[in-house]
Amino acid sequence: MRQVKITAEQWPLHEPFIISRLVQEQGEVVVVEISDNGFSGRGECEYADIFFPGRATVIQDIEAVVSHIEKGCSQTGLQALMPAGPARNAIDCALWDLQAKQTATPIHQLVGLDAPMKPVTTVFTISLDSPEKMAADAKANRHRPVLKLKIGREGDPERVAAVRAAAPDARISVDANTGWSQAQLLAYMPKLAALGVELVEQPFKPGEDDVLSDYSSPIPLAADESCLNRASLPGLVGKYEFVNIKLDKTGGLSEALKLVGEAKSLGFGIMVGCNIGTSLAMAPGMIIAQMASFVDLDGPLLLSKDRDPCLRYDTNSQITPPAPELWG
Numbered sequence: 001m002r003q004v005k006i007t008a009e010q011w012p013l014h015e016p017f018i019i020s021r022l023v024q025e026q027g028e029v030v031v032v033e034i035s036d037n038g039f040s041g042r043g044e045c046e047y048a049d050i051f052f053p054g055r056a057t058v059i060q061d062i063e064a065v066v067s068h069i070e071k072g073c074s075q076t077g078l079q080a081l082m083p084a085g086p087a088r089n090a091i092d093c094a095l096w097d098l099q100a101k102q103t104a105t106p107i108h109q110l111v112g113l114d115a116p117m118k119p120v121t122t123v124f125t126i127s128l129d130s131p132e133k134m135a136a137d138a139k140a141n142r143h144r145p146v147l148k149l150k151i152g153r154e155g156d157p158e159r160v161a162a163v164r165a166a167a168p169d170a171r172i173s174v175d176a177n178t179g180w181s182q183a184q185l186l187a188y189m190p191k192l193a194a195l196g197v198e199l200v201e202q203p204f205k206p207g208e209d210d211v212l213s214d215y216s217s218p219i220p221l222a223a224d225e226s227c228l229n230r231a232s233l234p235g236l237v238g239k240y241e242f243v244n245i246k247l248d249k250t251g252g253l254s255e256a257l258k259l260v261g262e263a264k265s266l267g268f269g270i271m272v273g274c275n276i277g278t279s280l281a282m283a284p285g286m287i288i289a290q291m292a293s294f295v296d297l298d299g300p301l302l303l304s305k306d307r308d309p310c311l312r313y314d315t316n317s318q319i320t321p322p323a324p325e326l327w328g
Helices: 058-063 066-070 075-081 086-103 131-140 156-166 182-194 210-214 230-236 253-265 279-289
Strands: 003-019 022-036 039-046 124-126 146-150 171-175 197-201 221-223 242-245 269-272 318-320
Touching: 003 058, 003 066, 022 058, 022 086, 039 086, 039 279, 058 086, 066 075, 075 086, 075 253, 086 253, 124 131, 131 156, 146 156, 156 171, 156 182, 182 197, 230 242, 230 253, 242 253, 253 269, 253 279, 269 279, 279 318
Parallel strands: 124 146, 146 171, 171 197, 197 221, 221 242, 242 269
Antiparallel strands: 003 022, 022 039
8 A cells, every 4th residue: 555754854054045025044845755565756845835826735735645645646647636746746756756657667768858968058147236246156157058147136237247247158148037027127128138147037027928919029038936836827828939938837747848848839949847856846847948949947056065975967967868776
């Protein structure tokens, strides 16, 4: 009979992680381990459900379905049993891992990829701060090919200009995390385009982005907080060019794979993103990264230490696909 183990963990960060609406002092995650006849599968999600406020805690959501999981609930059954969100993500990814180990089948085959996963290059995220501090962080990481800047406050063009001067060869994307007004969008976007910014994520709060339908953006826009799962897609058409797929939003790899297919059919480009987490949370995202133009799976690079075994990140932010001992 299956057994489910739920563990809350804390992972220290190199320094506080700052975005427009919050400061995170450490990584807090929940790990679900499902054991069955000598095999174990694991999945990880963020401890706080920031995308679906008002629900019970992530651990309570998981505990509510433990009996169903232990009775043999599959990935398909899980979609009907739980709503999208971090709790379902941890269980869904644990079930995929368990299936891969029980059947001795590589995860890329289980999910229907044509070939084994290839290495991908992730962005490296620089927290929102003063132009001087962000420039210093950029200079320390100027060897990385792609930098992602957290912005979303007054003075954002100055922040980006400081980073551009500190890391002139880096590709740059930015994430406003819902922090802009319409006036800031109109004022900032031409300046960011002149600085070579390649992508802008989520300028406005979900539900407040209708203005983008009539806006001709000089830089491609990506929906993050506005794109939770497939049900979000119809409202994004004509506003955004990319969707940022995070497994904590979709409720796991199962829905994320379907979201990729439907998003592509509607003409969206694909970005894969992450929350703060260890390599166990990033590993399933590597599946989606095989189909993405922008990869943001740098969570472990922001931690003071990672779990063992872990993903391998080289000095140029290239990620080697996960070994089965970690996941899949």
